[in-house]
Amino acid sequence: MTARIGIIGAGLIGRAWAIVFARSGMSVCLYDVDASALGQVRDGIRQSLQDLLQADLIEDIEAPLSLIQTENDLAHAMRGVEYVQECGPEDIDAKRRIYSELESVVAIDTVLASSTSGIAASRFTNHLKHPERCLVAHPVNPPYLIPLVEVAPSPDTSEAAVNRTMQLMEQAQQTPILVRKEVQGFILNRLQGALLNEALRLFRDGYVSAEDLDKTVKHGLGLRWSFMGPFETIDLNAPNGVVDYGQRYGPLYRDVDRQRSDDDPWDTATLAALGQERRSQLPSEGLAERQAWRDRRLMALMAHQRHIDTK
CATH class of the missing domain: 3.40.50.720 (NAD(P)-binding Rossmann-like Domain)
Structure with missing residues (x-):
C-alpha cells in the first residue's frame, strides 16, 4: 500500500x-x-x-x-x-x-x-x-x-x-x-512526567544538582532503557523474574512513593533555579548548536541499532 x-x-x-x-x-x-x-x-x-x-x-x-x-x-x-x-x-x-x-x-x-x-x-x-x-x-x-x-x-x-x-x-x-483507553498525556508523557516531577522535587529540595540528576539518567537508567523497557529491566534484575523483584524491592518503592508530596514541582522558583543552573552549563546562544548535536547523536544511535538488529 x-x-x-x-x-x-x-x-x-x-x-x-x-x-x-x-x-x-x-x-x-x-x-x-x-x-x-x-x-x-x-x-x-x-x-x-x-x-x-x-x-x-x-x-x-x-x-x-x-x-x-x-x-x-x-x-x-x-x-x-x-x-x-x-x-x-x-x-x-x-x-x-x-x-x-x-x-x-x-x-x-x-x-x-x-x-x-x-x-x-x-x-x-x-x-x-x-x-x-x-x-x-x-x-x-x-x-x-x-x-x-x-x-x-x-x-x-x-x-x-x-x-x-x-x-x-x-x-x-x-x-x-x-493506547487502549483514553488518558490525558497518553503513555510516553505520563511516564516522562512522573520522572520529571520527581527530578524537579529532588533538585528543588537540595538532594542533587541538575547536572548530577542528568548524569543519573544518562549513565544509569538511560543506558538500559535505550534498548529495554522498565518492565523487562526489573524482570531481568532478580533471579526469578518480575514477581521476585517485586517481593524484594516493592516495599522500598512503596515507602518512597508515600514520601512524595502533592505540591506542584513546576513552580516559578524551582524553574528559575533550574534555568539558572542550566544556562551556566549551556548559555542560551548555544542551544541551537546543542540541539543539532543531539540530533546527530540520535542518528548515530539509530544507525547502530539498525546494524545490531540485522545480526
Missing part, C-alpha cells in the same frame, strides 16, 4: 512527519495557512535529509524531496489523501475548528489523526459527523529519528481506522503502540 498523505501545519512536527512518510515512498502534501512558513519548508526538509544521508540512514535526498508538495489551499491539499496527520496548535478549540474544516474537504473514509501531545481525541472530534475515523497518532520529536508513535483512539474510533493507522505507521518505519 502506497498512501497519499496530507499534513496540516508546516512547523517542526509537520516537516518531520513529511520526512517520515516521504522517505518510505509515500506522496505528501503539506498544508499551512501561513505562506511564509510554507516558503521555508523545503530548505528545512532538505537540510534534515542531508543530515540523514550523512548518517547513512537514507540513500538519497532527491527521491523523498520529490514526493513532498506544499499547498496553502486546504481543499487542494487534501484532494485524494487517504490519511491526514494534523499538527496544529495544542488547543482544543483550534483543533475542533481544524477538524470541522477537514471533514468538509476529505473523503468519508480518510483517517484523520492528530499529533497532539496529550489531548484525548474525543475532546476535539465529538462534534463531527464521522468521529469514527478520527484518533491521535502522537510522535516523539523528531519522529524521523525516534520511531515511537502512540495510536490513541477515542471511544468513537472504528477498529478499521485504528488498524489502518497502525499498518501505515509500520509501513513508514515507525513503531506504533496502541
Whole structure:
C-alpha cells in the first residue's frame, strides 16, 4: 500500500512527519495557512535529509524531496489523501475548528489523526459527523529519528481506522503502540512526567544538582532503557523474574512513593533555579548548536541499532 498523505501545519512536527512518510515512498502534501512558513519548508526538509544521508540512514535526498508538495489551499491539499496527520496548535478549540474544516474537504473514509501531545481525541472530534475515523497518532520529536508513535483512539474510533493507522505507521518505519483507553498525556508523557516531577522535587529540595540528576539518567537508567523497557529491566534484575523483584524491592518503592508530596514541582522558583543552573552549563546562544548535536547523536544511535538488529 502506497498512501497519499496530507499534513496540516508546516512547523517542526509537520516537516518531520513529511520526512517520515516521504522517505518510505509515500506522496505528501503539506498544508499551512501561513505562506511564509510554507516558503521555508523545503530548505528545512532538505537540510534534515542531508543530515540523514550523512548518517547513512537514507540513500538519497532527491527521491523523498520529490514526493513532498506544499499547498496553502486546504481543499487542494487534501484532494485524494487517504490519511491526514494534523499538527496544529495544542488547543482544543483550534483543533475542533481544524477538524470541522477537514471533514468538509476529505473523503468519508480518510483517517484523520492528530499529533497532539496529550489531548484525548474525543475532546476535539465529538462534534463531527464521522468521529469514527478520527484518533491521535502522537510522535516523539523528531519522529524521523525516534520511531515511537502512540495510536490513541477515542471511544468513537472504528477498529478499521485504528488498524489502518497502525499498518501505515509500520509501513513508514515507525513503531506504533496502541493506547487502549483514553488518558490525558497518553503513555510516553505520563511516564516522562512522573520522572520529571520527581527530578524537579529532588533538585528543588537540595538532594542533587541538575547536572548530577542528568548524569543519573544518562549513565544509569538511560543506558538500559535505550534498548529495554522498565518492565523487562526489573524482570531481568532478580533471579526469578518480575514477581521476585517485586517481593524484594516493592516495599522500598512503596515507602518512597508515600514520601512524595502533592505540591506542584513546576513552580516559578524551582524553574528559575533550574534555568539558572542550566544556562551556566549551556548559555542560551548555544542551544541551537546543542540541539543539532543531539540530533546527530540520535542518528548515530539509530544507525547502530539498525546494524545490531540485522545480526
